[in-house]
Amino acid sequence: xxxxxxxxxxxxxxxxxxxxxxxxxxxxxxxxxxxxxxxxxxxxxxxxxxxxxxxxxxxxxxxxxxxxxxxxxxxxxxxxxxxxxxxxxxxxxxxxxxxxxxxxxxxxxxxxxxxxxxxxxxxxxxxxxxxxxxxxxxxxxxxxxxxxxxxxxxxxxxxxxxxxxxxxxxxxxxxxxxxxxxxxxxxxxxxxxxxxxxxxxxxxxxxxxxxxxxxxxxxxxxxxxxxxxxxxxxxxxxxxxx
Amino acid sequence: xxxxxxxxxxxxxxxxxxxxxxxxxxxxxxxxxxxxxxxxxxxxxxxxxxxxxxxxxxxx
Numbered sequence: 001x002x003x004x005x006x007x008x009x010x011x012x013x014x015x016x017x018x019x020x021x022x023x024x025x026x027x028x029x030x031x032x033x034x035x036x037x038x039x040x041x042x043x044x045x046x047x048x049x050x051x052x053x054x055x056x057x058x059x060x061x062x063x064x065x066x067x068x069x070x071x072x073x074x075x076x077x078x079x080x081x082x083x084x085x086x087x088x089x090x091x092x093x094x095x096x097x098x099x100x101x102x103x104x105x106x107x108x109x110x111x112x113x114x115x116x117x118x119x120x121x122x123x124x125x126x127x128x129x130x131x132x133x134x135x136x137x138x139x140x141x142x143x144x145x146x147x148x149x150x151x152x153x154x155x156x157x158x159x160x161x162x163x164x165x166x167x168x169x170x171x172x173x174x175x176x177x178x179x180x181x182x183x184x185x186x187x188x189x190x191x192x193x194x195x196x197x198x199x200x201x202x203x204x205x206x207x208x209x210x211x212x213x214x215x216x217x218x219x220x221x222x223x224x225x226x227x228x229x230x231x232x233x234x235x236x237x238x239x240x241x242x
Numbered sequence: 243x244x245x246x247x248x249x250x251x252x253x254x255x256x257x258x259x260x261x262x263x264x265x266x267x268x269x270x271x272x273x274x275x276x277x278x279x280x281x282x283x284x285x286x287x288x289x290x291x292x293x294x295x296x297x298x299x300x301x302x
Contacts, residue, residue: 009248016244031248034256034299040248041295047288065291067298081298093284118280 004070005033007077008040015042015064019050026050029064040068040077048091054132058090060097080104088119088127097123098155109175109186111168115155124150160238161204167193207235253300260296263289 012029019026027045042065044050049061063085071078081103085096097119106112128148133139141148157164167189174181182188205212209232213223225231251259267273267289276282277290 005248005250009246012246012248013244016246020244028244028246031246032295032299033248033250035250035252037250039299039301041298043291043295047291048284063291065295091284093282093287095280 002037003075004040004068004077005031005037008033008042008068011066011068011077012042019044023050023052038069042066042068049085049087051090054130059088059127059130059132061087061090061092063087063092063096078104088123095119097127109171111172113158115157117150119150121150124148124153128152156242159241161200161207165193165196167196206232207238210234251299256296256300260293260300263293263296 008031012031015029016026029042030045031040031042033040044062044064049063051058052060052062065083066079067081068077069080070076079102083099083101085092085099087093087096095118098115098117100115102113104112125148128141131138131141133142171186171189173179174185216223264270273290282290
């Protein structure tokens with residue numbers, strides 16, 4: 001089995017385990033390739049999407065696909081494109097409610113990771129009124145006599161360390177709405193984004209020094225703790241929090 | 243821990259399957275346009291997703 005095949009297999013198994021541990025039922029993800037093995041597609045097995053149920057009745061369906069290849073070093077699995085689409089109903093069809101996407105090489109100046117909201121608010125409302133009561137927010141929504149609105153929903157965007165920056169929002173507004181801007185806005189925003197992400201990279205290393213050490217050693221570094229210093233711990237909560 | 247067995251196809255088999263789908267959907271160009279515009283029903287969407295998978299694997 002080639003390096004990419006093995007990594008794609010493990011990736012598909014990890015995704016399957018993740019979904020099963022969250023919602024109990026899920027057929028194993030598929031990992032498909034041609035014989036030359038230079039690309040893999042990892043996606044859910046259910047052709048109409050993974051069913052998401054409330055008290056056993058389908059409410060939503062989830063379609064997940066990752067287009068994979070080897071990274072620039074020809075060593076690690078890299079995702080060229082990923083889509084996670086949420087549809088109303090038991091079978092994915094027409095427009096999703098929303099979709100999370102990532103494109104390694106996007107066409108045009110779009111964010112490499114982004115969310116598209118398709119649904120008219122009524123489609124969201126229709127799903128929300130049928131939401132289950134097994135969570136705090138679901139239960140609160142069920143008790144509320146008013147009409148639920150899209151603005152109540154919280155869409156995750158990267159947690160503590162990988163959240164969008166102000167530069168991201170400004171660039172999006174300029175690109176998508178043609179907001180008045182300076183001639184060199186892109187240079188300024190990219191510089192600010194780089195500063196932000198560099199700071200966050202250092203913060204991420206402080207959160208999870210062991211993963212940082214593993215990555216650096218794989219790159220050829222030899223990492224040593226100064227004598228007399230206690231090895232740092234991992235901030236599990238920062239890594240796990242939604 | 244789930245167990246996944248990678249599915250490996252020959253290039254010829256993938257091209258054959260892509261051709262089958264394109265014949266089945268009729269006007270391939272229009273089908274792709276409808277797919278990009280999210281106008282497909284559930285069964286059409288299954289074919290469209292399979293077509294995109296084959297496109298990517300075949301480098302098209």
